[in-house]
Amino acid sequence: MIKVDNLNYSYTKDKNYALKNVSFQVEQGEVFGFLGPSGAGKSTTQGILTGLLPIQEGSGQVAGYDLRKFDRKVFNRIGVSFEQSNVYGKLTALENLEFYRKLFDVETMDPEELLKLVGLDHVKNKKAGTFSKGMKHRLTFARSMINKPSLWFLDEPTTGLDPAIAGSIKDIVKEKNKEGTTVFLTTHNMFIADELCDRVGFIVDGQLKVIDSPRNLKLQYGKKVVQVEYLKGEKLETALIDLSNEEERLLLNEIVKDGHIEMMHTKEATLEEIFIRLTGRGLV
Numbered sequence: 001m002i003k004v005d006n007l008n009y010s011y012t013k014d015k016n017y018a019l020k021n022v023s024f025q026v027e028q029g030e031v032f033g034f035l036g037p038s039g040a041g042k043s044t045t046q047g048i049l050t051g052l053l054p055i056q057e058g059s060g061q062v063a064g065y066d067l068r069k070f071d072r073k074v075f076n077r078i079g080v081s082f083e084q085s086n087v088y089g090k091l092t093a094l095e096n097l098e099f100y101r102k103l104f105d106v107e108t109m110d111p112e113e114l115l116k117l118v119g120l121d122h123v124k125n126k127k128a129g130t131f132s133k134g135m136k137h138r139l140t141f142a143r144s145m146i147n148k149p150s151l152w153f154l155d156e157p158t159t160g161l162d163p164a165i166a167g168s169i170k171d172i173v174k175e176k177n178k179e180g181t182t183v184f185l186t187t188h189n190m191f192i193a194d195e196l197c198d199r200v201g202f203i204v205d206g207q208l209k210v211i212d213s214p215r216n217l218k219l220q221y222g223k224k225v226v227q228v229e230y231l232k233g234e235k236l237e238t239a240l241i242d243l244s245n246e247e248e249r250l251l252l253n254e255i256v257k258d259g260h261i262e263m264m265h266t267k268e269a270t271l272e273e274i275f276i277r278l279t280g281r282g283l284v
């Protein structure tokens with residue numbers, strides 16, 4: 001669905017590259033997460049993939065279209081929900097979607113149904129200019145799926161939303177993905193990435209450092225650690241046991257043999273910890 005090879009991009013058209021030799025593929029039906037700190041090159045990559053920025057060096061295809069011969073027809077096949085996407089403030093929520101659907105040459109979704117899906121049906125006749133940031137965000141999100149895209153670009157889809165609404169946005173993404181939509185998701189949020197993504201790519205300073213599934217990354221780079229709380233005499237002790245260390249495994253055996261365990265659970269590494277380990281950088 002997406003294939004790019006050796007993308008280089010410089011805003012200043014010199015050797016000061018915002019993207020350096022970026023290559024990756026996203027298969028049909030995948031949820032692919034692009035993770036990186038601020039300034040890493042996520043928006044630049046998304047900009048090239050969605051035709052907002054011209055391709056400078058390298059090559060790529062998006063939804064069957066060659067990035068070097070950009071054809072506006074690609075917009076019938078893709079959906080784009082970026083944080084900074086504008087909604088028309090003087091139009092109502094419904095009018096925004098009615099207007100937007102006319103831009104497509106393909107069958108579109110019913111605007112009323114979409115507004116219901118994102119919880120904006122009760123304000124459908126209010127001007128979007130009066131909406132809160134989170135409501136505008138949901139309207140942009142709804143708008144981005146109006147053309148039933150086969151490839152959906154989502155930028156920080158749950159940022160700034162309250163947990164219940166964030167949960168329903170995640171559910172919609174999962175549902176659409178089940179129906180076959182490929183998702184390219186950009187985020188700083190490793191919990192979202194971990195929950196939604198089949199594979200993630202870590203990008204730092206314009207370079208892709210690693211691409212794999214969250215599970216494989218945890219297996220490969222995370223430590224297997226068990227946290228045990230146990231009674232030693234009257235005193236409650238806590239031990240963190242690294243299962244890759246023989247001495248620590250023996251200690252765990254001793255604790256188990258003593259039989260005074262109060263609580264025991266595995267502590268798998270988070271994607272953020274692995275990101276820091278692999279890139280030497282945090283995600284913010």
Ligand SMILES: Nc1ncnc2c1ncn2[C@@H]1O[C@H](COP(=O)(O)OP(=O)(O)OP(=O)(O)O)[C@@H](O)[C@H]1O
Pocket residue numbers: 011012018036037038039040041042043044045
């Ligand atoms: N319009 C621009 N002109 C010049 N440099 C830019 C421009 N936009 C981005 N850059 C630079 O390109 C690099 C990559 O930026 P980009 O916006 O792609 O990062 P990002 O990962 O999307 O960050 P964020 O998470 O903050 O959106 C940064 O060094 C940034 O300063």
